[in-house]
Amino acid sequence: QKEVEQDPGPLSVPEGAIVSLNCTYSNSAFQYFMWYRQYSRKGPELLMYTYSSGNKEDGRFTAQVDKSSKYISLFIRDSQPSDSATYLCAMIGQTGANNLFFGTGTRLTVIP
Amino acid sequence: DTEVTQTPKHLVMGMTNKKSLKCEQHMGHRAMYWYKQKAKKPPELMFVYSYEKLSINESVPSRFSPECPNSSLLNLHLHALQPEDSALYLCASSQGPLSYEQYFGPGTRLTVT
Numbered sequence: 001q002k003e004v005e006q007d008p009g010p011l012s013v014p015e016g017a018i019v020s021l022n023c024t025y026s027n028s029a030f031q032y033f034m035w036y037r038q039y040s041r042k043g044p045e046l047l048m049y050t051y052s053s054g055n056k057e058d059g060r061f062t063a064q065v066d067k068s069s070k071y072i073s074l075f076i077r078d079s080q081p082s083d084s085a086t087y088l089c090a091m092i093g094q095t096g097a098n099n100l101f102f103g104t105g106t107r108l109t110v111i112p
Numbered sequence: 113d114t115e116v117t118q119t120p121k122h123l124v125m126g127m128t129n130k131k132s133l134k135c136e137q138h139m140g141h142r143a144m145y146w147y148k149q150k151a152k153k154p155p156e157l158m159f160v161y162s163y164e165k166l167s168i169n170e171s172v173p174s175r176f177s178p179e180c181p182n183s184s185l186l187n188l189h190l191h192a193l194q195p196e197d198s199a200l201y202l203c204a205s206s207q208g209p210l211s212y213e214q215y216f217g218p219g220t221r222l223t224v225t
Contacts, residue, residue: 041221100157102154104152104154105154
């Protein structure tokens, strides 16, 4: 079983839709949860991070962490064509780069 | 400035060539990383430098040789690569080795012929 599972998609939605991206994980030691956005042929860009359980909102983006279910989500409201990218979840147990685990990424396309 | 820069953007090299990838950041970060990313896969950690010293080598073959000349620069020297080494090579940095916020560069797309 992989440490982090993420549905690879692809996911296509019409412009303005609410998008839900999800990851599950197996290691209860994970404490920091991050979402990266990666445009085609570019490096990953850190979108949001949360510590432990709870919600965090930043503009159209909301990150949720449910540690009891080992489940994290990223919601995108009023999706735009510019949101079309691959979204990678990543998590870390204790701080330290060697403990950073990525999901496989979900390819999202927002259709105008 | 939250920018990590990488050169070159693209590199094509033969299996007998020697080349180097370069990475630079001016954010005062003291940890720098090399990742390898194959198509439709997540980044895989290769090396970590902490305060200019190699702290992690994820069992990477010796044909990849990292170097950290100073706190702003990170190089990856390549020699006798194989076609399966073709990938996007990403550099990242973070404030310190215990920081979870890593900032990535745009990557170097490497093709080994």
